[in-house]
Amino acid sequence: MNFSAFIFKQRSSIPKYIVVLSAASGGASLVAYADSKPADENPTRKKKVVVLGTGWAGTTFLRNLDSSQYDVQVISPRNYFAFTPLLPSVTCGTVEPRSIVEPIRRILEKKKGNIKFWEAECFKVDPKNKKLYCRSNIGTNLDGTGEFLVDYDYLVVAVGARSNTFNTPGVVEHCHFLKEVEDAQKIRRSVMDCFEQASLPNITDEERRRKLHFVIVGGGPTGVEFAAELHDFVSEDLSRLYPAIKDLVNISLIEAGEHILTMFDKRITEFAEQKFQRNGIDVKTGYKVVAVGPDSIKMQKKAVGEVQVPYGMAVWSTGIGTRPVISEFMKQIGQGGRRVLATDEWLRVPECEDVYAVGDCATINQRKVMEDVSAIFKVADKDNSGTLTIKEIHDVLDDICVRYPQVKLYMKSKQMSDIRALIADAQGDEKKESVELNIEEFKKALANVDSQVKFLPATAQVASQQGEYLARCFNKMKDAEEHPEGPVRIREPGRHRFRPFRYQHLGQFAPLGGEQTAAQLPGDWISIGHSSQWLWYSVYASKQVSWRTRMLVVSDWTRRFIFGRDSSCI
Numbered sequence: 249m250n251f252s253a254f255i256f257k258q259r260s261s262i263p264k265y266i267v268v269l270s271a272a273s274g275g276a277s278l279v280a281y282a283d284s285k286p287a288d289e290n291p292t293r294k295k296k297v298v299v300l301g302t303g304w305a306g307t308t309f310l311r312n313l314d315s316s317q318y319d320v321q322v323i324s325p326r327n328y329f330a331f332t333p334l335l336p337s338v339t340c341g342t343v344e345p346r347s348i349v350e351p352i353r354r355i356l357e358k359k360k361g362n363i364k365f366w367e368a369e370c371f372k373v374d375p376k377n378k379k380l381y382c383r384s385n386i387g388t389n390l391d392g393t394g395e396f397l398v399d400y401d402y403l404v405v406a407v408g409a410r411s412n413t414f415n416t417p418g419v420v421e422h423c424h425f426l427k428e429v430e431d432a433q434k435i436r437r438s439v440m441d442c443f444e445q446a447s448l449p450n451i452t453d454e455e456r457r458r459k460l461h462f463v464i465v466g467g468g469p470t471g472v473e474f475a476a477e478l479h480d481f482v483s484e485d486l487s488r489l490y491p492a493i494k495d496l497v498n499i500s501l502i503e504a505g506e507h508i509l510t511m512f513d514k515r516i517t518e519f520a521e522q523k524f525q526r527n528g529i530d531v532k533t534g535y536k537v538v539a540v541g542p543d544s545i546k547m548q549k550k551a552v553g554e555v556q557v558p559y560g561m562a563v564w565s566t567g568i569g570t571r572p573v574i575s576e577f578m579k580q581i582g583q584g585g586r587r588v589l590a591t592d593e594w595l596r597v598p599e600c601e602d603v604y605a606v607g608d609c610a611t612i613n614q615r616k617v618m619e620d621v622s623a624i625f626k627v628a629d630k631d632n633s634g635t636l637t638i639k640e641i642h643d644v645l646d647d648i649c650v651r652y653p654q655v656k657l658y659m660k661s662k663q664m665s666d667i668r669a670l671i672a673d674a675q676g677d678e679k680k681e682s683v684e685l686n687i688e689e690f691k692k693a694l695a696n697v698d699s700q701v702k703f704l705p706a707t708a709q710v711a712s713q714q715g716e717y718l719a720r721c722f723n724k725m726k727d728a729e730e731h732p733e734g735p736v737r738i739r740e741p742g743r744h745r746f747r748p749f750r751y752q753h754l755g756q757f758a759p760l761g762g763e764q765t766a767a768q769l770p771g772d773w774i775s776i777g778h779s780s781q782w783l784w785y786s787v788y789a790s791k792q793v794s795w796r797t798r799m800l801v802v803s804d805w806t807r808r809f810i811f812g813r814d815s816s817c818i
């Protein structure tokens with residue numbers, strides 16, 4: 249759709265601007281009013297920060313932002329925050345959907361200043377003119393299209409990701425996803441429908457078996473947790489309520505790789521596979537799903553060939569893909585060839601001014617040391633001698649390690665205590681460590697450090713730490729202009745305003761059912777079993793965004809312990 253914009257200035261003491269957008273192709277028009285003065289006419293005006301998304305990244309940003317400093321607007325098709333790690337528990341009624349959501353207006357109510365929320369989705373970003381094209385969820389506007397235009401000074405993109413089907417035929421039509429609260433509610437209803445349909449008279453045993461075959465595609469944490477939840481639901485609650493068909497239930501977990509939970513330590517992967525085998529969950533590794541029909545799933549394995557498996561309900565959980573608004577934005581800014589929107593280490597989208605991207609919709613493009621090695625040499629070579637002494641390297645090492653964290657990771661991986669060890673390692677001779685380095689020797693010393701550049705996982709932990717970091721930067725924006733706290737700039741004079749974002753991994757959990765959880769904590773500390781399940785309960789209770797949801801979640805867990813899960817089809 250091509251939009252053309254006309255701006256009229258209204259005759260009044262306070263200038264108002266009416267922006268009329270007309271869609272050349274469809275004849276639709278869009279009218280939006282902006283009652284603030286333009287930036288140059290009103291220098292005391294607060295800068296407008298627009299946040300897209302009310303998920304982990306967006307909400308954490310908002311909760312930590314000093315909103316009295318900015319004019320804040322939030323745009324999201326969802327008027328609530330959802331605690332996604334508990335979504336698998338919602339699929340089987342262990343936790344109720346409303347217990348894991350917090351209305352965004354309740355969160356904003358506690359903030360200073362007047363924060364506006366629009367329940368709408370942004371369908372186009374125009375970074376040149378700093379404008380966002382949005383469409384209301386409810387679809388009400390003067391002309392009924394529900395479209396409106398928002399301008400910004402700073403944009404925080406936190407729209408998350410969508411489920412990735414890898415264009416597998418039939419997935420969208422026949423599979424459930426597990427990404428949103430609505431998805432979890434649909435799965436819960438669908439599980440119960442399968443049980444009720446399988447209990448009906450006049451159906452064959454074969455049909456009953458098909459209805460009670462639950463297939464989960466994807467052996468990552470979400471697929472594994474859902475399989476475990478479903479198994480618990482069936483064995484603890486449904487087998488009592490449906491004694492006649494309980495033995496016909498089959499849960500299959502299909503994974504294209506050789507193992508499930510590959511992002512966890514090997515010990516956890518092995519334990520999970522063995523536990524699922526003991527529980528009767530059929531883990532099919534090495535199988536690639538190639539098509540999904542209404543009643544059967546077609547998959548391939550090299551050694552076996554193609555197989556067709558009948559199923560009653562399928563959940564697709566194979567990873568995430570880019571949302572259309574982000575793909576379109578990436579094309580505009582010259583990132584069209586990439587899979588995910590790239591930011592720099594300060595979470596800025598490099599190709600456009602004042603646009604930041606956080607959470608699952610973006611990935612940090614860590615600058616390589618070897619791209620800057622000559623510039624680093626120049627900065628370190630203070631006396632312009634053409635060689636670096638150990639002292640000169642030492643003087644810039646802290647800044648280098650902040651700017652390029654891979655240097656420290658490399659030294660740690662090689663158990664090197666300091667820069668002397670790194671240089672000695674490159675020179676292959678301990679005695680040469682006191683010798684001055686020329687540029688070639690310096691390059692050789694740093695040649696392998698970039699192997700330690702790591703991409704961050706798409707998790708709530710990363711998204712919320714990024715939201716918190718960015719809010720801190722926004723809060724100190726003015727101060728940091730005068731007192732920069734970041735490392736020395738390598739290719740330009742001066743220092744960076746802020747330290748780059750640094751992720752701190754706090755560990756990860758894999759609930760495996762039967763009140764057992766695998767926990768992988770920092771320092772390669774592994775714990776599997778009932779004690780980790782209690783750790784999981786306490787961490788997830790403490791991470792709730794409000795006391796209200798904390799109370800609701802804990803009371804749901806208690807209710808489940810006492811009365812079991814509710815199996816009503818509502």
Ligand code: FAD
Pocket residue numbers: 300301302303304305306323324325326332333334335336368369370371406407408409426427428470571573606607608609706707708709710711
């Ligand atoms: P989201 O939380 O997905 O939020 C995106 C927001 O953007 C939403 O409010 C959405 O409505 C809004 N939005 C979408 N499109 C638009 C648009 N066009 N315009 C405006 N707004 C838009 N991570 C962990 O660390 N631990 C776990 O145990 C864990 N368990 C998980 C279990 C499940 C079932 C799932 C699905 C995920 C889990 N994750 C977990 C991953 C975690 O949920 C994500 O990494 C996290 O939600 C990413 O946060 P985000 O803010 O980037 O995106």
